[in-house]
Amino acid sequence: EDLDLGGYPHYMAKEIQEQPESVERMIRGRLDDRFGVARLDGLNLTPRELRGFSRVKILGCGSAYYVGQIGATMIEELARIPADAEAASEFRYRNPIIEADTLYIAVSQSGETIDTAFAVEEIKRKGGRVVGLVNVVGSTIARACEGGVYLHAGPEIAVASTKALTNMAVGFALIALSLGRVRDLSNADGRRIIDAIRALPGQIKTILDAEPEIAEHAKTVAAAQSLFFVGRVRGFPVAREGAQKFKEISYRHAEAYQTSELKHGPLALIDESLPTVAVVPSDELTDRNLAAVQQIKARGGAVLAVTHEDVDFGELDVPRIVVPRTEPELDPILLTVPLQLLAYHAALSLGYDIDKPRNLAKSVTVE
Numbered sequence: 001e002d003l004d005l006g007g008y009p010h011y012m013a014k015e016i017q018e019q020p021e022s023v024e025r026m027i028r029g030r031l032d033d034r035f036g037v038a039r040l041d042g043l044n045l046t047p048r049e050l051r052g053f054s055r056v057k058i059l060g061c062g063s064a065y066y067v068g069q070i071g072a073t074m075i076e077e078l079a080r081i082p083a084d085a086e087a088a089s090e091f092r093y094r095n096p097i098i099e100a101d102t103l104y105i106a107v108s109q110s111g112e113t114i115d116t117a118f119a120v121e122e123i124k125r126k127g128g129r130v131v132g133l134v135n136v137v138g139s140t141i142a143r144a145c146e147g148g149v150y151l152h153a154g155p156e157i158a159v160a161s162t163k164a165l166t167n168m169a170v171g172f173a174l175i176a177l178s179l180g181r182v183r184d185l186s187n188a189d190g191r192r193i194i195d196a197i198r199a200l201p202g203q204i205k206t207i208l209d210a211e212p213e214i215a216e217h218a219k220t221v222a223a224a225q226s227l228f229f230v231g232r233v234r235g236f237p238v239a240r241e242g243a244q245k246f247k248e249i250s251y252r253h254a255e256a257y258q259t260s261e262l263k264h265g266p267l268a269l270i271d272e273s274l275p276t277v278a279v280v281p282s283d284e285l286t287d288r289n290l291a292a293v294q295q296i297k298a299r300g301g302a303v304l305a306v307t308h309e310d311v312d313f314g315e316l317d318v319p320r321i322v323v324p325r326t327e328p329e330l331d332p333i334l335l336t337v338p339l340q341l342l343a344y345h346a347a348l349s350l351g352y353d354i355d356k357p358r359n360l361a362k363s364v365t366v367e
C-alpha cells in the first residue's frame with residue numbers, strides 16, 4: 001500500500017498532485033485544432049444528432065452533481081443550449097419528464113453510484129438518450145449508457161474526490177465544444193477554447209506549486225467551527241464543491257451560497273467567528289463580488305479570496321489564493337483546484353483521517 005502511495009502521506013495528496021498528468025490523459029487525442037472541435041467518438045452521436053438536441057440535463061451525486069453544474073454553465077455558454085444539473089438521487093422520485101430532444105449526461109467517478117445508475121434506468125425506460133462521463137471503465141453506469149466519454153483519471157482511492165472531478169469538468173468542456181461547434185460556436189472560438197484546454201495541465205501545476213501558502217491559509221480557516229463558501233454564476237458550483245470537500249474531511253460546517261444571496265438572509269450570521277471563502281474571478285461580475293466582500297468585511301467577517309492576479313481589492317484587507325487565468329468559460333476548472341488543497345490541509349492540521357472520513361464510503365452502492 002505504501003508503494004501505491006508513491007511517497008505521499010495520503011492518497012488524497014497523491015491524487016491532487018497527479019492532476020496535471022491526469023488532465024493530459026483526458027485530452028490526449030481529443031482536441032482537433034484544425035476544426036476547433038473535440039473528437040469524442042465514444043459518444044456515438046453524429047453531428048446531425050448533436051444538432052438535434054435542444055436541451056441538456058446532467059445527473060450526478062455529491063461532488064459529481066456540483067461539477068455537473070459547472071458543466072451545465074459551460075454548455076450554456078459555449079453551445080447556447082439550455083442546460084442544467086440535478087441531483088441524481090432525487091431524479092426518479094419526482095417522475096421526471098423525459099424528452100426525446102434532451103441529451104442526458106450521467107456523471108460518475110466510480111460508475112457504481114446507485115442513485116445515478118437508477119436515474120440512467122429511468123431515462124432509458126422512458127425513451128431518453130443518455131451518455132456517460134465516467135472514470136471506471138466497464139462500470140455499471142458506463143455499460144448502461146449508450147455512449148460516453150471516459151475520464152482516464154486513473155484509480156482514485158481517497159473518499160474525497162479530486163482528480164476525477166477535474167477531469168469531469170474538462171470532459172464537460174469537451175462536450176460543450178462538440179455541441180457548440182455544430183451550432184453557433186465559431187471555428188476561432190473553438191480554437192480559443194482548445195488552446196486554453198491545452199494549457200490547463202501547466203496551469204494546474206502552477207496552482208499546486210502554491211501548496212505551502214495554501215496550507216497556511218488552511219490552518220487559519222480550520223480554526224473556525226463554521227464557514228461560508230460563496231461564488232456567483234460560474235463561481236457558485238466552485239463554492240459548492242469547495243464547501244463539500246471541506247466538510248467531508250475537516251468535519252467543519254461549511255455552507256455554500258451564491259454571493260448574491262448573502263444579503264437575502266445569510267449575512268445575518270456574519271461576524272468575527274464565521275469566515276468566508278469567496279470565489280472572485282476576474283470576469284464580468286468582479287465588481288459585484290468585491291462589493292459583497294466589502295459587505296462581509298464591514299460586518300467583521302474574515303474573507304479568504306480565490307481569485308486572479310488582476311483583481312484589485314483596493315483597501316480591503318483580504319488574503320488571496322491566486323490562480324492563473326484561462327478563458328472565462330473554463331475558469332471553474334482552475335478555481336476548484338486550490339479548494340482541494342485548502343480542505344486537505346485543514347483536515348491535516350486538525351488531525352483527521354483524510355483518506356477515510358467518518359460515515360462516508362468511496363462509492364455509494366445502496367440507496
Ligand code: AGP
Nearest residue numbers: 062063064108109110113160161
Ligand atoms: C466526493 O468528494 C464525494 N466523496 C462524493 O460526493 C462523490 O462525488 C459522490 O458520491 C459521487 O460518486 P461517483 O462520482 O462515484 O458517482
